Amino acid sequence: MTKKKELTEVFIYPDWCKGCGICVAFCPSQVLELGPDGKARVIKGKECVNCGFCEYHCPDFAIVVKTKPLLKNYANHAQQGQKAQPQK
């Protein structure tokens, strides 16, 4: 499998992280580790394969995996995402 490296960037909000370690244990590329403060931190951000496991399984909503085009113009994309929502 070819890895599409460096297309994503993993962000962690330390204030919301409780350090449960789910993301660290299940990340397929070992991008994350628990730091000395007991909270998750990114060590190998370039290895991220954008599987989304950490994002979907973070019980505290503390992880975001942003794709690079999204990073450039994040606000624009957020607006488009809302427009794409089905109309009632």
Next chain:
Amino acid sequence: MAEVTQLIHHYLRHNKKFPHVLCPGCGHGIVLGSLVRSIHQLGLTKDEVVLVAGIGCSGRIAVYTDFNTVHTTHGRALTFATGIKMANPGLKVIVIMGDGDALSIGGNHFIHAARRNIGVTALILNNNIYGMTGGQSSSTTPQDSVSMTTPFGQMEKSFDIVELAKAAGAHYVARSTVLHVKLLDRIIVTALERPGFNLVEALTPCHTQFGRKNKFKTVVDMYKWYKKNALPLDALAKLPEAQRNARVPIGIFVQEEAHSLEDRYVMLRSRLQEGAS
């Protein structure tokens, strides 16, 4: 994926204190995210959704979300939901209950809501224990496992929520674990689309009260247990019968069409009105 998972912030009450009160690694947070994504996927507005929650850790979910929410008494969430649905059938009523809430104190309401086929979606967060009150054994605590009130092992057999709902006549019964979050998203979306009583059981780990006493060193071990033991129904059917007992089947168990109680009420009313004229 960020645009999907960050949706949660449109639906949270940001005047509440975050991060939420649940323990590190508790699966209830994952269920909260899954529920919000499902509601967003269906395009429902905040005013169309009512979350009714009972007492327990799972009751906190209703507190954090910005829908119409009711935080009700212990075990009686389904009765409040029945009233809301009959008074205003246009609302999407979602009932969030824990296992102790739904099956122990509210067991009677649960089987009768399933029998009546009232149009609510019951989301049962099964963590095998009374987590909030200090780890007493509940009716879903597995036999021989240790809890605060059963220090030498639970003597009683436990309830299987799926089998109970099937026997009580529910027309949609599904189960997932918080590790299989895509499946959980899918079954919640299907449940919300359907009329009648829909049961979704989400298995969530409680490490603080259940895991620590039952040889799970960290909460991650409980997730690994789910990964090893939870199997989709079709994969389970391929296993030899001797190995099936230890596994937890996940997926959709029952999916049938039937008129819901509020539909039958409308039909009855129109029939009587025709008879009178």
